[in-house]
Amino acid sequence: MSSSSRKSILSKLRQHQRPKVELPNLSEGHWIQYDDPVAQLQKTLEFVGGSFHQVENVGAIENVLANFEEWRAARRVLSLVDEVTGNVCSDEVATPHEFEDLDFVVARGDLAVAENAAVWVDDRQVRHRVCYFITQYLILVVNRDSLVSNMYEAYQRLGQPFPRFGCFISGPSKTADIEQSLVIGAHGCRSMQLFLVG
């Protein structure tokens, strides 16, 4: 059934040729550059509901986190960053459902984009990708030299090999589905903090 539909769809598409159009060369685009990408990142992240911190080194992150009541009260913390202490080991968890009661996830972002505060995470640092979404609070750590201005540069840097799963996360989960009132914390994390290191 399905294979005959495959054949009929493809042959129908081949029957009717459309006039030729070239695929545009995106490397020639005038994509936005920021004089101060860090300031732009901070401004945009705060606009989308996230919090921004800049620290000298990864070791300083825990000191900043200690100021947050949620962090001090947290019971289950999964940290994928060596310098931040956690108490859940990702590899020992057999099914993703066991992450149900995670309070915090601390993870590395490979890349941050100034124009939209998107941070790239993928499944190379963690066995169960659900941790990015099921946790109540999300902390992402990005090196200063992994900050780019726009999405074109971002996709150029992601390069090869492309992971099995990767996600741009921009701020906490949110919804405005009830009368356009913005509510932070829909199904994913209820807060998202970004630490830019260096």
Added chain:
Amino acid sequence: MAVHSFDHAQQSNRFVQNRERARWHDSALWFVRQKRDRQASMIPEWEELREKASQIKAYTLNNLADLLEEFERQATRVGAVVHWAAHAEEHNQIVHEILQKHRVRRIVKSKSMLTEECHLNPYLESRGIQVVDTDLGEWIVQLRDESPSHIVLPAIHIKKEEVGETFHQHIGTPEGNADPTFLARAARHHLRQKFIGAEAGITGVNFAVAENGSIVICTNEGNADLGVSLPPVHIACMGIEKLIPRLEDLSVFTRLLARSATGQPITSYTSHFRGPLPGGELHIVIVDNGRSNLRESNEFHRSLHCIRCGACMNTCPVYRRSGGHSYGTTVPGPIGSILAPAMKPETYSSLPYACTLCGSCTDVCPVKIDLHHQLLTWRGELAKERRIPVSKRWSMALASIVLRNTRMYQLAGWLGRNALRYLPRFLVYNRWNVWGRSRDFPPPPRRSFRAAYRERNQKRRERKPSP
């Protein structure tokens, strides 16, 4: 005689009965349009992005067969299973078979206009499978047994008090509580258990990348990601037009989509799935359902560029004042008014008339679809096929005769001027004058333009005697 079984004007009449609600709906959408404008104006290369997006989509449609095959090859290589469905029924059968094979009874679904188009929910529910829509807006309309009235904001037509009432009935929130934060939290809490208990997750697809076989899904709530990272089976349903050739093309579309849709710089989550979860299954169902026909149309093929941002709805003066349900289609608004008559002209021939031809939709469309031109073209097509009401057909035929004949035109002008001045109101404004139902003609001029012009020339000649 009814030439179309669904009449937009009739349906929207119901919507505008409640003037206060109609005004509220209008301003809620205009607010979203303004947010879009602020975001678009922050990007100096906005027009360049639109142009590139349009070119990429045109290239994709031209080479669709090759690109679909490339996508299938790449997706299969990384472990996905690709299915092909010629129409909605076949799509539903494929999804059901996959679920049956895994003995799935409970699924969570994130927003997908394609599965709405195919009416997947009732198909599965009638076969004993529990389907939970997890996008908050979609869940609200699901609980209320309605359909989405907007493709990005499914519950834009519902007031918070009504949401409070619905939640009180279904999940036992306190009666009378209509606080959006409280209600959204209650939904989060309730739906968490649905995510945990689901045996499969169904999603739509925003973009499918031919070059590396990955699919991209954009949400703000994180519901798609939760829904497909817990259970082992992920079924992703996509129309054939969702394809893009290269990974880097995403750098154009992810910049346009959320800015155009809700005025955000990007959605909170832009997830790239290349193959299944470790140990899981990823099924990708590629659906035609009339799209390959539309692709062959010289007039309307560009409507397949649509990335479903909803910007044309938010800006449309008719949509804002008539509500999404008045279109009777899965995709309402200007883009829906092009797509629906292409699929079912016998039902949806009134939709191209739900348009003032103001062109605002064309201005905001991130992939440069010439929406209002296509709507005008539709009217021509429908008139040729005699799919417009007799009243309109006759009045147009009459107008055509009058406008071609000078004497007739003069006579019609004289009749009009005098009728409006001397006839009693009930003879001018009655049930045959559809135009005058909610507006009055301006006061008629004392004489025709022709007479005024003649008089003006006469005076000039008198002032300046010719040499």
